Amino acid sequence: MKAKLMDFDKALELFEPVLGFEVHVELGTKTKMFSAAPNPAHPEFHGAGPNTLIDPLSLGLPGSLPVTNETAVRYSISLGLALGCEIATSCRFARKNYFYPDTPKNYQISQYDEPIAFEGQVEIELANGRRFTVPIERAHMEEDAGKLTHVGGSTGRIQGAEYSLVDYNRAGVPLVEIVTHMIFGAEHDAPELAKAYVGAIRDIVLSLGISEARMERGNLRCDANVSLRPRGSEQLGTRTETKNVNSMRSVERAVRYEIQRQAAILADGGTITQETRHWHEDTGVTSPGRPKSDADDYRYFPEPDLLPVEPSRELVEELRAALPEQPVARKRRLKAEWGFSDLEFQDVVNGDMLHLVDATVAAGAAPQSARKWWTGEIARVANERGVEAASLVEPARVAELQRLIDEGALTDRLARQALEGVMAGEGSPAEVAEARGLKVVTDESALVAAVDDALAAQPDVLQKIRDGKVQAAGAVIGAVMKAMRGQADAARVREIVLERASS
Amino acid sequence: MAQAPTDLTRLAGYELAGLLAAGEVSSVEATQAHLDRIAAVDGEIHAFLHVNDGALEQAKTIDERRASGERLHDLAGAPVAIKDVLCTIGMPSTSGSRILEGWVPPYDATVVARLKAAGLVALGKTNMDEFAMGSSTEHSAYGPTRNPWDTERIPGGSGGGSAAAVAAFEAPFALGSDTGGSIRQPAAVTGTVGVKPTYGGVSRYGAIALASSLDQVGPVTRTVLDSALIHDVIGGHDPHDSTSLKREWPSFTAAAREGAASGSLAGLKVGVVKELDSEGIAADVQARFQETVQVLTDAGAEVVEVSCPSFEYSVAAYYLILPAEASSNLARFDSVRFGLRVEQQGQTVEDVMAASREAGFGPEVKRRIILGTYALSAGYYDAYYGSAQKVRTLIQRDFDAAFEQVDLLISPAAPTTAFKIGEKIDDPLAMYVNDITTIPANLAGIPGMGLPMGLGDDGLPVGLQLLAPMFEDARLYRAGATIEALLADRWGGILTTQAPALRDAAPSGSSATTAGGAA
Amino acid sequence: MSEITREEVQHLAGLARIALTDDEVTSLTTELSQIVDAIATVREVAGDDIPATSHPVPMANVLREDVVGETLTHEQAFAGAPSHDGERFRVSAILGEEQ
Incomplete structure (x- = not known):
């Protein structure tokens, strides 16, 4: 299944990459988008057993009806504003009809011709200092689907499975889908731009406090559209949509891979199939899903069980006034506040650790200490294990670790041992130090x-x-x-x- | 109450409720009388798909609460029949479909919960056209219901079961649902009363959806006052239904009582819709209608003709909007979480879904799902669904203009008396145009009432339809009760008192247990 | 006269996930053509200047407070389920990819 790839630089010589992204953000409201069932994306309900966060609507039971979550609407407006979008004076929901066992009503309540937010932009800054404006087409509200577990067969994947099990806890979790316009001009930076864009969305969402935005948990999901056109051509190429990209690093790798794969096909005189492709984190390749066809006739129509949402201008202005700063401005401010050198700061940004360092500083650590931990020991372990640094340890624990050093209770070396214990789930730094008998000899x-x-x-x-x-x-x-x-x-x-x- | 052993099933609902409240009759007695009646006649009528085996126990609880001095609702202890489209804890809710055979919901529809809270006792679930698609109850997966006036004939539909149940004295009160006339048309052909409230006046939560923007739950009874009593219980805002209206509604019971007492329609301006007074209306129905117009005039009403030119497009618009919404609403019947599954070894879930839906849905349901899928498909949406929604606007405008001139509109509730079972089953289009008189109210969302206006040449009931402006349901009850009283004076009692007696066909108890309808 | 073909009916049945028999496809092809002819009249009056009505009673902003309500127990959830393993609903193997 290893496809032929063209050297990246060579591909860029021959073709211009055109990108587009659809990012889904799960909102961390207490309840679901259209019903009062608990929302598994809310911290209070993490780890709930399968099919325990369900009510009649979550199962699509006959006679059940949706009622829109006010907080989800507010969060969506805030997100729209943070994306620089206009907020609709009136918008409505539509049904997207398709049969799939994780979709309890066999239609998804979404927004079609009237999204709540439209036409915005996200400013991002790449490692090389290049600034880029990603044009946002729309951000719309919708509901998530349930989760399938495929049983039998060798891979645990959908292919070859004997049967599947469905958990509807996630069915109905509020989502905002952010759709970009086509992005031109990224050129060699295309893979990094992809990562930086998703990072920017993640930072925005976190600063708004509307989602935990953990990619590994599916709070934030990215579909990347990639197409190539020959240099000098005005005509757009056929695009593929790569799904299942569950980390920032994967977004970057998947875009790079698709550029190289498509370039090799086109250079050989082949054609690109318009299709959905799936990213495989383990092998670093994409594989084809179902080709787009007539079957994608979603028969959208206005959701008759719901009424239009008409955000008052007062509400919009209230939410606008409460917006946190834009990511680029925030970066500049943090760099100045922390007093990092260009190199130090770039290291943090490249490692996608700005929010982690920020949270660690917020928890009481000195900026330089916070930086050293994240770009040093934690980054090393993350790299070694091939996981996201954020998944290893909470920023507050890192701050505590540093505090123990500052107080003289641990040396740097002991602190690293304590960190190892924290990452192994043995408890807080103080608890690990106690349990492992780590303490500075003061005799x-x-x-x-x-x-x-x-x-x-x-x-x-x-x-x-x-x-x-x-x-x-x-x-x-x-x-x-x-x-x-x-x-x-x-x-x-x-x-x-x-x-x-x-x- | 001179003769003590009155047949409790023959009383109007409000009369029975009065005896219950006064402690002269117990709920157990009232419930038992109706269960006996069901056992006696339902083998022939087949109004019920399921009879509640807990009914007597619930009745006993009500009697105990009353005995303990608890202040109960005016209707507490009275029996009620519930259309199978409504979700009921502990009773199968199949919507007349094989695909939901035996499905017992884990929750009550809001209207059912409200009836329970008021202390009414559910007798069981009534038959209907599958998913309320039909005008005859012949499309029930569990066999047709028969019209108590002539058991060779249909009781109307989709709510033929509820209408037949009250017409056959199997229940004093029933609930129906009306998407294009499913309450009013059965009322017309069974000589009973039924009301489709203003859209949003009664919660749809727990009503198995046919067409969300058209469906409305309402009362089915033998008298106008009885409908008002039920409407007062089930109506009002429900936070579980986004389309539920947040309004303070007047007492419909008070309106009906006022209307019955007044005996006069002086000052009332009534419009006859020219477009509903057309060639499709049978001569005897037309004759009864003209006589009724005369009764109204004699009582002081001013009757004028009004024009609603867009009504001629209403059937077409309805048969686009309904199938479109239904095709989506019925997608959830996929064999995954509930309902019928038809499965063969080695099939994919896609095949299992398709096979289950093929086996579980009847021909009319498939026809409308395919039609609705077509109407919503890429390339057709604007021409069909989009255009139909514009027709809806035009119909609303027609009503607005008409109600600027008059207080109420009247028309025959159905173009003919009940036709014979099987007569139109193979001609869907003929069946569809039958709904012309009732459909415009659903498209516009306005309230309507069906009530008896006499008998046709064949001795079968003929119904009158009253339509009021949006939110003016009370006007229907006031005028409806007056008209009912005026006609009853002429007939020497309400129309159902003239219904032929039914043979005590079934051996006791055998008919009342068709749970989910294995029959 | 709308000409709806067998293939079109088969395609619609696919979208609607109903495994129609050949006979059903045949009769629906005829019926659908007739019905569509009858209802196509809506196009005659639907001018561009006429707004569409999707709800009979115009309302907006019907919103619910973000407060947790009742949930279903496993017993309630699985009571009507054709197949389950006590925690999840069970279905046969899935052919197509997620949407």
Whole structure:
């Protein structure tokens, strides 16, 4: 299933990539979009058992009726405003009709010709400093579908499964779908732009506090449309829609992959099939889904069970006044506030850790300390394990870890061990330190004895220190720290080394 | 109440309720009398798909509460029949379809919950055309209901079961639903009373949807006052239904009592819609209608002709909007969460869904789903569904103009008396045009009432339709009760008292247990 | 005269997920053509200047407070289910992809 790929730079030489994105945001309201059943995307209901967050509407029971969630509408308006959109004076819901077992009514209540928000833009800034405006076509309200589990067969995937099980907890979770216009001119930056765009949406949603925006949990989902056209051509190429891209990194990889795959086909004189493709995180490839056909006749019509939503201008202005700053402006502000160098800041942005560092600083850590943790040890582990840094540890725990260092309760090295325990789910940093017996040795006599031992073992070093070559002390300090299994304050050890050497 | 052992089933609902409230009759007695009547005649009529085996127990509870001195609702303890389109905890709710055979909902429709809260006792679920698609109850998956006036004939539809149940004295009160006349037309052909409230006046929550923008639940009874009593219980705002109206409604009971007492229609301006007074109306129906116009005039009403030119497009618009909405509403019957599943080893879920829907839906339902799917399909939407919605606007405008001139509109409620079972079953178009008189009210959302206006040449009931402006349901009850009283004076009692006695056909108890309709 | 073909009826049946028999396709092809002819008259009067009415009573902003209500138990949810495993509804293998 490995498709032929063209070298990325070569592909960009021959073709211009045209992008488009559909991002779905699950809103973290307490209840569902159209019924009072609990919303699994709300923190209070995480981890609920299958089919426990359901009511007659969630199952599409005969006779059940939808009633729109006021908070979901407010969140949608706020999101629309944050995307720079106009808010409709009147909009309505429509039914999108299609049969699928995760869709309890076999139609999805969505918005069709009258979205709540339309025509906006999102400013993003790439690592190379390039600024880009992504044009937003619309943001509309809709409901999520249930979840299928495929049983039997070898892969656990839909192909080859013997049967499927359906959990309707997620059916009816409020969604906002954000649709971009076609994006031209991204060129070589196309993959990074894709990632940065999704990151920008995530940052907006988080700053609004309307969703947890965890991609790995499906709070935020991205479908990426990619098409290529030969250089110099005005005519748009056939696009594919890649679904199931569940991390920022995947968005970037999937777009790069599609550009390379399509370029190889086109260069060979082939044609692109308009289709839905699925991204496979493990193998890093996309595979074809169902080709688009007449079967995609969704027979949209105005939802007769619901009435138009007509946001008052007062409400819109109230929500506008409460908007947080735009991501680009926010970045600039944070960089200045934190006093990071260009390189340091870029490191954070590239690692998609701005919001994590921000949250860690908000939880009390110094900006530089927060940065070091995220771009250092945590990024290393995330890389090693191939997971998102955010999924490893909560920012508040990182701040606590740093506090323990600042208070002298842990050394850097001990703190890393504590972090390991936190990431393994052993509890908070303090709890891990307690359980694992991690603590700084403050017994002076033990330290002095260890220093004396180390100096005695390295007489040449002792001589050098006495000769005024203070930097030579490092070797002794290292030996002492090793002897103390890291559980000593290196600065204090240094002081003792210098003291004992000169005595 | 001179002769003590009155046949309780022969009383009007309000009379029975009065005896219950006064403690002269117990709910158990009232309920038992109706269960006995069902057992006696329903084998022939087949108004019920399910008889509530908990009815007597519920009646007993009401009697106990009354005995303990609790202040109960005026209708507490009175029996009521419920159209099978409504969800009921503990009783199958099939909407007349094989695809929902035996399905017992985990929740009550709002109207059912309100009846329960008022202490009414559900006798059972009444037969209907499958998913309320039809005008004869012949499209029920569980066999047709027969008209108590002539059991060779249809009782109207889709709510033939509820209408037949009250006409055959199997229940004093019933609930129906009216999407294009399913309450008013059965009332017309069974000599009973039925009201389609203003759209949004009664909650649709728990009513298995046919066409969401047309459906409305309403009362089915033998007298205008009885309908008003039920309407007062089931009506009013429901937060579970977005289209439910947030209004303070006047007492319809008070309006009906006033109307019955007044005996005069002086000052009332009544319009006869020219377009509903057409060639399609049978001569005997036309004759009864003219006589009724004369009765109204004699009582002081001013009757004038009004024109509603867009009505000629109403059947066409209706048969686009209804199938379109229904095709979507009925998509949920897919064999996954409830209802019939037809499955063969190795089939995909897509095939299982298609096979289940093929087996579970009757021909009329399939016809309308396919038609609705067509009307909503890419490329046809504007021409069909979009145009139909514009016709809706035109019909509303016609009504607005008419109600600027008059207080009420009247027409025959159905163009003919009841036809014979099987007579039109193979001609869907002929069946569709039958609905011309009732459809415009659903398209416009205005309230309408069907009530008896005499007998046709064949001795079968003929119905009058009253239509009032949006929100003016009370006007229907006031005028309807006056007209009912004037006609009853001429006939020496309400029309159903003239209904032929039914043979005590079934051996006791055998007819009353067709749960979900295996019959 | 609207000419609705067999293929069209078959396509509609596919969209509507009904496995019609050949006989049903035949009779529906005829009936649908007749019915569509009869109802096509709506196009005669539907001018561009006439607004569409989708709700009989114009209202807007019917919204619900974001407050949790009652949920169904597994017993209630599965009572009418053709097949389930006690926690989830069970269906045969799925051919098509998610939408």
